Amino acid sequence: QVQLQESGPGLVRPSETLSLTCDVSGYSISSGYYWGWMRQPPGRGQEWIGSIYHSGNTYYNPSLKSRVTISVDTSSNQFSLRLSSLTAADTAFYYCARHVRYYGSGSYYDSFDIWGQGTMVTVSS
């Protein structure tokens, strides 16, 4: 079955850049779907960071867009998140997920149907 697994540092210093990778198994990223990143500060709700298509087309949350880059590596079947200029407010669980997205009859159909287990990232000196 399709599985996603996040990896990256658990601790990052303020002002630095966070780099996370999501390894996808059981499905070829090149076959389709968008692939997304979400985050959840401890004790708080979910926030969508952005999503990427296998072709490289991206959507970013406008509130984070100036600091976010999402890229895809189809040869390794993985996609990545880079978040720059970190502050304590970026401390959160970070999740990757498969993003089912299409448009029809004037409406968007979006859902995240398969999630990774998540990885905790703490921003602290």
Place this chain on the structure above:
Amino acid sequence: QSVLTQPPSVSAAPGQKVTISCSGSTSNIGNNYVSWYQQVPGTAPKLLIYENNKRPSGIPDRFSGSKSGTSATLGITGLQTGDEAEYYCGTWDSSLSAYVFGTGTKVTVL
């Protein structure tokens, strides 16, 4: 703060029914399809409902979704202790050009 508003908590006894509302606007729920997610503490969210009222394979029919105007509702019947979790609605917001999640609702089984 989220553009999708949910009640902070709902509760009921085992076997009973709960409903969770998700209130939005024409730029999100009113014109796009809604999904619902269940997050058991300490775990990743799981998709419960997509396209307003469809259940992924493996999700029991005790879970149901509906939408009317700019609001959506998740229903859970035959409540079980394993249903204790945080529930989030989500949809695309065409004005923000962003996927938005609701504020989340904690379900407690009394």
